[in-house]
Amino acid sequence: MKKILVLSALAAMLASGDALADTSDKKIAFSNNYAGNSWRQAMLNSYAIVTKKAVADGVVAAADIFTTADKEVPTQAAQVQNLILQGYDAIVINAASPDALNGAIKQACDAGIVVVSFDGIVTEPCAYRVVVDFKDMGRQEVEQMAKFHPEGGNLLEIRGLAGTSIDGTIHAGILEGVAAHPKFKIVGSVTGDWDQTTAQKAVATILPSLPEIVGVVDQGGDGYGAAQAFAAAGKPRPTIIMGNRQDELQWWKEQKDKDGYQTWSASIAPGVSSLAFWVAQQVLDGRTDVPHDLLVPYLAFTQDTFEAELPNIPKGGVASHEYTQEDAIAAIKANIK
Amino acid sequence: MASLRLLLAKPWIWSFIGALLVWLATIAFTGGYGGGGMITAALSLAVFTVIVGVGQMFVITLGPGNVDLSLPANIGLASAVAMKVMDGNDSMIVVGLLAALACGMAIGAANYLLIWALRIPPIIATLSASFIIQSIDISYGRGLQIKPPPGFASFTNWQILGIPVLAILTVLFSIGAAIALQRMIYGRSVLAIGQNIRAAWLAGVNVGRIRFLTYTLSGALGGLDGALLAGYFRGANVDIGNEYLLACIAVVVIGGTSVAGGKANVPGVWGAALFLVLLLTMLNTFGVSAGVRLLLTGLIIVGVITAAGGQKALR
Numbered sequence: 239m240k241k242i243l244v245l246s247a248l249a250a251m252l253a254s255g256d257a258l259a260d261t262s263d264k265k266i267a268f269s270n271n272y273a274g275n276s277w278r279q280a281m282l283n284s285y286a287i288v289t290k291k292a293v294a295d296g297v298v299a300a301a302d303i304f305t306t307a308d309k310e311v312p313t314q315a316a317q318v319q320n321l322i323l324q325g326y327d328a329i330v331i332n333a334a335s336p337d338a339l340n341g342a343i344k345q346a347c348d349a350g351i352v353v354v355s356f357d358g359i360v361t362e363p364c365a366y367r368v369v370v371d372f373k374d375m376g377r378q379e380v381e382q383m384a385k386f387h388p389e390g391g392n393l394l395e396i397r398g399l400a401g402t403s404i405d406g407t408i409h410a411g412i413l414e415g416v417a418a419h420p421k422f423k424i425v426g427s428v429t430g431d432w433d434q435t436t437a438q439k440a441v442a443t444i445l446p447s448l449p450e451i452v453g454v455v456d457q458g459g460d461g462y463g464a465a466q467a468f469a470a471a472g473k474p475r476p477t478i479i480m481g482n483r484q485d486e487l488q489w490w491k492e493q494k495d496k497d498g499y500q501t502w503s504a505s506i507a508p509g510v511s512s513l514a515f516w517v518a519q520q521v522l523d524g525r526t527d528v529p530h531d532l533l534v535p536y537l538a539f540t541q542d543t544f545e546a547e548l549p550n551i552p553k554g555g556v557a558s559h560e561y562t563q564e565d566a567i568a569a570i571k572a573n574i575k
Numbered sequence: 576m577a578s579l580r581l582l583l584a585k586p587w588i589w590s591f592i593g594a595l596l597v598w599l600a601t602i603a604f605t606g607g608y609g610g611g612g613m614i615t616a617a618l619s620l621a622v623f624t625v626i627v628g629v630g631q632m633f634v635i636t637l638g639p640g641n642v643d644l645s646l647p648a649n650i651g652l653a654s655a656v657a658m659k660v661m662d663g664n665d666s667m668i669v670v671g672l673l674a675a676l677a678c679g680m681a682i683g684a685a686n687y688l689l690i691w692a693l694r695i696p697p698i699i700a701t702l703s704a705s706f707i708i709q710s711i712d713i714s715y716g717r718g719l720q721i722k723p724p725p726g727f728a729s730f731t732n733w734q735i736l737g738i739p740v741l742a743i744l745t746v747l748f749s750i751g752a753a754i755a756l757q758r759m760i761y762g763r764s765v766l767a768i769g770q771n772i773r774a775a776w777l778a779g780v781n782v783g784r785i786r787f788l789t790y791t792l793s794g795a796l797g798g799l800d801g802a803l804l805a806g807y808f809r810g811a812n813v814d815i816g817n818e819y820l821l822a823c824i825a826v827v828v829i830g831g832t833s834v835a836g837g838k839a840n841v842p843g844v845w846g847a848a849l850f851l852v853l854l855l856t857m858l859n860t861f862g863v864s865a866g867v868r869l870l871l872t873g874l875i876i877v878g879v880i881t882a883a884g885g886q887k888a889l890r
Contacts, residue, residue, distance in 0.1 A: 400865030446612030554720035
């Protein structure tokens with residue numbers, strides 16, 4: 239009888255391909271390097287919601303969050319070293335730099351610690367990277383634009399923080415989109431740093447010299463600022479791609495109620511932190527087939543779905559999505575080639 | 576001719592010449608298209624740099640080592656305080672502005688307290704204060720963007736014949752600041768302290784009180800700027816003042832105020848602020864990449880400061 243139980247349990251395990259070990263005594267730390275904007279606040283919030291439940295359910299023993307106040311690399315490197323000494327089994331990290339932390343990350347790996355990076359990823363090969371498919375997001379922006387403006391026209395592009403991989407990837411996606419829809423032409427490009435204020439200022443300085451713009455392709459966090467700059471300059475309102483921020487969706491709703499304004503919204507969900515947590519849990523669980531680079535989908539809203547989401551976003555915050563263990567397993571499966 | 580030479584001898588004229596050249600280069604590129612819109616945009620954006628620039632100018636004029644590096648954090652906190660107090664309610668606009676001013680003044684006074692009571696150099700004192708302020712801001716604002724009341728938002732964007740009303744008000748404020756600097760006991764005392772603090776003290780200037788007032792004034796202007804920025808950019812946030820760390824010092828220096836202290840002028844702050852915005856306009860219009868833009872901005876600022884400094888040596 240006992241033998242049958244063990245065998246059937248073993249069979250169940252093999253069938254599902256996970257849960258080879260127990261993670262209820264494992265401790266996972268979250269190393270975060272900045273908390274000063276709405277996206278990061280939502281990221282921490284989603285992480286806290288998911289991990290509190292995971293700890294209460296006994297899935298893991300502890301899931302502590304450590305945030306450094308500045309965006310500096312040395313501070314975070316020291317923090318990672320402390321986490322190694324404190325004996326955590328895994329570190330989920332949003333890193334201040336893709337390569338400058340590699341030394342500390344390597345130390346963690348050598349100490350047998352599982353490192354999962356997301357958003358601000360690390361290039362150290364021993365770490366896992368949860369990456370959102372930003373290239374597809376850039377491409378989709380132009381695809382959506384083509385739906386609203388089949389006749390094509392002039393586009394204004396707002397870039398993100400110069401030198402980051404995210405900025406480069408979204409930009410490459412947008413260029414691919416424009417190549418597929420040659421009716422569109424990017425006539426101006428400014429740097430908005432994913433920040434409403436910076437974007438508004440940059441757009442305000444370039445607008446007077448631009449011809450008529452039918453659409454703005456951007457990277458999230460900059461749409462509302464762009465809308466304000468067009469209004470301040472007294473220029474006609476173009477189709478501005480949004481980035482899931484509450485003020486952007488709110489503005490969209492106001493315009494839609496006024497005259498049926500149409501656009502599209504997409505961004506990386508801050509809750510991707512919770513997905514990184516589950517990936518770490520899966521690796522601790524003994525799964526050896528998890529790819530080190532995991533491409534996961536972005537969070538998008540359309541004309542039909544954004545209004546339902548609006549009440550769920552805190553005022554001044556950003557739309558998020560808390561991922562489950564099943565989501566992580568599905569994401570891992572989708573990335574095994 | 577004589578009046579032209581007199582004008583060219585003014586240390587602040589170079590910043591206006593720079594602004595004009597940059598504007599002409601931009602409209603030459605666009606073939607004259609959008610020149611007026613550029614001026615409107617430049618005036619709207621320059622206002623915010625001028626307000627903190629004037630505060631920084633008074634502090635820098637106090638003499639070597641005096642600088643207020645807490646302005647960016649101050650702006651961020653005051654923007655959140657103003658928006659929270661106003662709470663989207665038009666009837667609370669004045670209260671919110673006063674709260675932002677009070678918040679800024681408290682920061683300025685605290686800065687001077689650190690400098691005076693603990694004898695910390697101003698650079699260290701104001702920089703460490705800014706970390707404290709930023710932490711307060713993060714826990715107070717929770718990183719959320721708080722929206723301004725509609726009346727306040729449209730006030731900050733109100734234009735008459737293409738000229739922003741906020742710019743007109745700031746010009747009036749600048750005239751007041753110029754009078755305070757050149758014609759009032761307070762301003763003369765600031766200049767005297769900057770030229771020689773010991774001589775000023777021996778001449779009977781209450782050095783401690785003047786320095787206290789100056790840091791408080793700088794803090795108050797930072798607070799006011801935070802509230803106005805939150806209005807214009809439709810929302811408070813922690814990083815809203817970040818770019819003013821360099822900008823508020825750059826406009827003072829480009830404007831012809833002596834970094835060594837004791838010599839200051841208000842018009843130069845305006846010229847330099849317009850120059851910086853128009854420079855950004857020009858580089859954006861030319862469509863240069865972000866890296867090249869930062870490089871050129873740095874080089875051009877160095878160039879202008881060198882040109883302005885060379886002029887001073889001639890006199």
